[in-house]
Amino acid sequence: MQCGCTSSVSPLSSPYWSRMLFPDWAYKPAWSPGSRQVQLWHFLLELLGRGSGGAIGWGSEWGEFVIRDPETLARLWGERKGKPHMNYDKLSRALRYYYNKRILHKTKGKRFTYKFNFSKLVLVNYPGFQTCHQLLPRVPLSFSPFSSETGSLLCGGVDLPLDRGLQPMAHPFFHPYCLPKPIPFARALQGHASPQSAPPLPCAHLVRDLRLPLGAAATVRDDFLSPGGGWPAKSLPGWDPRSFASGGRESEARNKCLGRRAEK
């Protein structure tokens, strides 16, 4: 789990280094121009982030959300996708496809209640932010709080108490993940972040629209986190690496975190 991630490669100079860590499909550029359409979980997070006082809202547990008005949500989703005939039945089918990807799971017993697996939702696409660590301290986002239940946020093995008074909730994407140690670059954030050298942000739209601090969210495979990670360890018969691997060999890539080359 220890990756010398930062040793040889400068975050700023390696815009695409992170591609080695994540499968191609994780980089679905959200809705940047000329890219593919927004994904459902983007959309959900967007609504949740807006504190959409209607169709959907955060639940009682961390990452849990409740669809208060399924058909309205479906309508909104349909509008976004240009699918006038969208309904909750179909939308929920799409949600169920996330089970296998482990982006979501169902909170059983609670109607219309699902839960994000935030350990799979990580910040990527922004070279300077291969890890969550440096972002955690301050998250200036108007992200909707998870009601009452916020305890502490684990990040990189550091327990981070969430001060509800100061900040309702760190963005869910900040979760224990990947890189073990804070990178030097973290310092640059506070001081001079050399914005001029900031590489083009592939997901600028996503970032803006979701009010993500930086970088875009993406899903990523990580089986090295707590096995099952508190998930209903389903057998996952169809769990094949191919669904995550652009090249197939990224399960190991995590150990190395990044070796070299990122071009395809």
Place this chain on the structure above:
DNA sequence: TCCGGAATGG
């Protein structure tokens, strides 16, 4: 309600 297979299309 919820699940997941199957077919299909972008």
Place this chain on the structure above:
DNA sequence: CCATTCCGGA
């Protein structure tokens, strides 16, 4: 890949 559509089954 990521849904969308349809659907039989629990």
